[in-house]
Amino acid sequence: MTEVDEPTFSAMTERHRRELHVHCYRMLGSFEDAEDTVQETFLRAWRRRETFEGRSTFRAWLYRIATNACLDLLAKRRPEPATGGEVLWLQPYPDRLLDQVPADDADEPETLAVARETIELAYLVALQHLAPRPRAVLILRDVVGWPAKEVADLLGDSVNSVNSALQRARAGMREHLPAERQDWTTAGADDPETLELVRRYTDACVATDIDAITALLSDDVRFSMPPVPGLHVGRDAVVSTWVEAGFQGMPRMRVLTTSANRQPAIAAYLWQDESAAYLPLAMDVLHVEDGKVAEIVTFDHEQFARFGLPERLEEAS
Template sequence: MTVDFTALAERHRAELHAHCYRMLGSVHDADDAVQDTLVRAWRGVDGLTDPAAARAWLYRIATNVCLTELTRRKSRVLPHDFSPAAERGTPPGAPVAETVWIEPYPDADVAPGRAGPEASYDRLESVELAFVAALQHLAPQQRAALILREVLGFSARETAELLDTTVASVNSAVQRARAAVAKRVPDRSQQATLRALGDTALQELIERYVDAWERCDVDAFTALLVEDASFAMPPLRTWYAPRDVIAEWAREFSLNGAWRWRTRLVRANGQPALAFYAWDDAAAGYLPFALNVLTLRDGLVSDVTAFIVRSTEPADPEAYVRYPEQAMDARQGGLFARFGLPDTLPADA
C-alpha cells in the first residue's frame, strides 16, 4: 500500500514538534528534531506497511532523534536550576554565553485535550514551564518513557516497543520519573489554577499587572506577587526572590522611570504571558524586549520568567546593565515572531 507521505507528515507534524519540545526543552531544537525525523521517515516510508501504525512509527523515530541529541549536550534549565537567587542589591549582570535555557512554547502550537485515554496529563499541562523544567532533570530514557506513557498515552507494551526495551523496564522508569517530577512541580497545575481563578479574575489580575508596569509603580506591581515569588530573566543567570528583594530590584533597575513599557497578552506553556516592548528613541517606537511567562498561585503571581530577546538602553544609560550583544542567543530574536507578535509598536500604542 502506498502511503501519502506529505499528508502523513502534515497530520502529525504539530504533535511531533510538541513531543520534541518536551524532550529537549527548546523550540529551536524541536524544529531541527522534527526536520530530522521527517527526513528519516521519508527515507523509510516504503517499509511502513500498516497505516494504522504510522503514528507510533513516527514517534519512535522522533524519540530516537531526541535521545541522540541528548547525548551531545546538557539538558536545558531555567535560572532557578542554574544558580542560587541573587543577593539583595545585585544588578542583573550579563547573559550566559552558552545556550542552556529552556525556551517558551506557544499555546497555539499545542493541540487541546489529552493525546489518548491512558494519558495522565492534559497536553497543555505537559508543556507548563515547571513540568518541562522537571523533565529536563530526568535521565533521557526515563524522560522518554514518562512522556510516551503519561503524556501521549501509549501503553506500557507500546512504549517498550518504541524504546526497544521491556515492559518491566518501562514501568520501572516511569515510576522513578513520576516520583522525581512530583518533587519539582507544584501540587496544582497551572491549568487547574487558571480554571479555579476564572477568566474574569485572570483578566483583572493581568490588567493590574500591566498597569503597574506601564506606570512604573513598584508597590502596585509587588502587591500582585506572593510573598515567596521569584523573577528570572534568561539568558541572564541572575534571578530574584522573594517579593521584597524583587521590589528592590524593580525600583532600581526596571521600574525606575527610565523605561517606557508597552505590552501584548499571549499564551505560552499553557500560562498567561506578556510580551514587553521598550521605547526606543532611534526607532521612534516600542521594540521587543522580553516575553514574560507568568505562573500563578492563590490568585497572585508566584513566578515570572522573562525571556529577554534583545539588548537595549533606557533613556538613562546608567539605570540598567547593557547586555553584550555577542553573548545573547541569536535565535532569541525570532521569539516574538514565533508568537505572532509585531516587531514594533507605534508611539501611540
C-alpha cells in the same frame, strides 16, 4: 511503504507536524530544537519508510522516530539534565500554535486539563531535570498514553525496566513540582480573575510602579530569565533584583498581552528615540495561583516573531 511517492508521504507526515513538535518540545524544552528535531524526524521517516509495516499506526511510528531523534540530540548537546530548578535553554510555546494540535477528545474536561498541565512551564522545567530516557518514558506513558510494552519496544528495554524508569521519573517530578496538582496548575490564561490580575500587573509595569507590582506577587514568587543564569525565589529577592537592574528608571513602555504554554503572558515594548517607535524588549510568562503572581519567567524579544507580535509599535495618537 516503498511504493508511496514523496508528495504523498509528505502529506501523510505533515498532518502530524504540530503534535510531534509539541512532543519534541516536551522532551527538549526548546522550541527551536524541537523544530530541528521534527525536520530530522521527517527525513528519517522518508529514508526508512520501508520499515513501516502497518503493525502500529503511522502516527505511532512517527512518534517512535521523533523520540529517538530527541534522545540522539540530547546525547549530543546536553549529556546532563538541568539542575538547580532552572533551565537555561527553556523557550516559551505560543498558545496560537498549541491550538493547532488536534484534540481527539476536545469535549472531555480531563483531556483538556492534562493537555494544559503537561505544557505549562513548571512542568517543562521539571521534565528537563530528568535524565533523557526516564524523561521519554514518563512522556510516552503519562502524557501520550502508550502502554509499557510499546515504550519498551521503542527503547529496546524490558517492560520491567520501563516500569522502573517510570517510577523514578515520577519521583523526580515530585521533587520539582508541588506535592498536590492543584497547587501548581492554573485556571488558564483566559480565566476572568486571571485576566484582571494580568491587567493590573500590566498597568503597573507600564507605570514602572514597583510597589504596585510587589503587591501582586506571592510571598514565594519565583523569577528567572533564561538563558541568563539565576533563579530568584521570594518577593523581597525578586523585587531587589528588579530595583538593582534599574526597572524604575526605564523609559516609556507599552505592553501587549498574549499567552504561552497555556499561561498568560505580556510582551513589553520600550520607546526608542532613534527609531521614533516602541521596539520589542522582553516577554513575561506568568504563573498565577490564588490571585497572586507566583512565577515570572522572562524571555528575550527574539521570541516575539513566533507569537505573531508586531516588530514595532508606533506612538499612540
